[in-house]
Amino acid sequence: MTEKEFIPSPYTKSVLSGKTTYKSPSNIALVKYWGKKENQIPANPSISFTLNECATVTTVTYERLNEPSNSFFFDVALDGKVEENFKPKISTFFERVYQYLPFLKEYQFKIETSNSFPHSSGIASSASGMSALALCLMEIERNLNPEMTQDYFNQKASFLARLGSGSAARSIKGSLVQWGVHAKIEGSSNLYGVEYPHKVHSVFQNYCDTILLVDKGQKQVSSTVGHDLMHGHPFAEQRFHQAHENLLKLETVLAEGDLNGFISIVESEALTLHAMMMTSQPYFILMKPNTLEIINKIWAFREDSKTHVCFTLDAGANVHVLYPEDEKAQVQEFIEDELAVYCQNGQFIHDFVGNGAQKIN
Numbered sequence: 431m432t433e434k435e436f437i438p439s440p441y442t443k444s445v446l447s448g449k450t451t452y453k454s455p456s457n458i459a460l461v462k463y464w465g466k467k468e469n470q471i472p473a474n475p476s477i478s479f480t481l482n483e484c485a486t487v488t489t490v491t492y493e494r495l496n497e498p499s500n501s502f503f504f505d506v507a508l509d510g511k512v513e514e515n516f517k518p519k520i521s522t523f524f525e526r527v528y529q530y531l532p533f534l535k536e537y538q539f540k541i542e543t544s545n546s547f548p549h550s551s552g553i554a555s556s557a558s559g560m561s562a563l564a565l566c567l568m569e570i571e572r573n574l575n576p577e578m579t580q581d582y583f584n585q586k587a588s589f590l591a592r593l594g595s596g597s598a599a600r601s602i603k604g605s606l607v608q609w610g611v612h613a614k615i616e617g618s619s620n621l622y623g624v625e626y627p628h629k630v631h632s633v634f635q636n637y638c639d640t641i642l643l644v645d646k647g648q649k650q651v652s653s654t655v656g657h658d659l660m661h662g663h664p665f666a667e668q669r670f671h672q673a674h675e676n677l678l679k680l681e682t683v684l685a686e687g688d689l690n691g692f693i694s695i696v697e698s699e700a701l702t703l704h705a706m707m708m709t710s711q712p713y714f715i716l717m718k719p720n721t722l723e724i725i726n727k728i729w730a731f732r733e734d735s736k737t738h739v740c741f742t743l744d745a746g747a748n749v750h751v752l753y754p755e756d757e758k759a760q761v762q763e764f765i766e767d768e769l770a771v772y773c774q775n776g777q778f779i780h781d782f783v784g785n786g787a788q789k790i791n
């Protein structure tokens with residue numbers, strides 16, 4: 431598929447008004463996306479587990495304007511409260527996707543959204559938020575062009591979500607989603623995420639992820655700024671090359687259920703992501719003291735308990751604790767007894783691998 435193929439053919443149906451709701455999950459990258467080219471094209475391929483509990487529910491209500499406009503008409507509400515702060519981000523998104531969704535200037539929209547986790551906490555609320563919005567917009571387009579296939583629907587939803595937030599491309603369909611071209615992953619694309627096409631051992635099909643909310647405040651440096659700092663970064667090329675290699679190594683690890691191999695790739699990816707931040711110009715640190723306390727506790731516990739618990743990080747201070755389902759009782763007890771103290775207000779979210787977005791209405 432090329433970008434042009436996402437420009438729709440003239441709409442065949444006329445729709446005056448409607449309402450659609452989607453629930454879309456967050457995801458946690460195992461091999462990280464950090465650095466991008468123009469038009470949200472990733473500098474390297476990435477892969478993520480789709481989450482189940484951390485999700486955004488978005489409802490879009492739409493009503494046709496008397497005549498097409500030159501601008502976009504929409505209101506946004508978060509948890510029932512009008513959010514003027516969200517408007518610029520959505521306006522930019524609408525600008526970017528307008529050529530692929532020409533109906534955007536023919537309707538006025540009410541976008542109502544709610545998250546199951548704190549906004550801007552580093553739990554990739556942009557991934558679930560942008561994918562939920564993209565899915566609602568695709569549902570509107572499907573009403574206008576009902577002959578589209580489900581595969582096209584999913585691909586275009588991921589394509590649009592990517593234009594809102596890169597990692598959102600991985601939140602549409604599948605439990606393990608790969609985004610970005612990789613020589614050994616057939617069907618992989620820089621334009622949208624695909625369900626991981628290779629063998630995945632059963633141990634990874636219901637993996638657990640407990641998100642420790644170390645710092646729920648607004649991040650000091652946004653992902654957009656962070657991605658940008660990979661331009662001219664002294665270690666950029668090596669890092670992009672490493673991501674390709676890690677994806678290759680992960681193929682065997684995922685197929686064989688090699689938990690130790692998994693731990694070593696995933697933890698290294700997390701630390702590399704943050705190392706890129708610490709070595710960019712200007713440099714910055716998103717981890718907090720408690721992030722490091724938690725990492726050290728996890729390493730000590732893993733050694734003592736002989737479990738396969740490991741950690742990964744997003745672009746923030748929060749820690750994702752990953753472990754197999756059959757070690758859940760032991761690891762969750764450890765989290766409650768020893769890690770909760772490092773979380774803001776003792777808060778954490780038990781999550782696990784899910785299957786992707788769902789249409790609610």
Ligand code: PMV
Pocket residue numbers: 458459461462463464476554556557595596597598653654657703744745
């Ligand atoms: O989707 P963005 O632009 O917010 O970038 C997020 C990048 C990371 O979460 C740090 C890594 C990833 O692959 O999700």
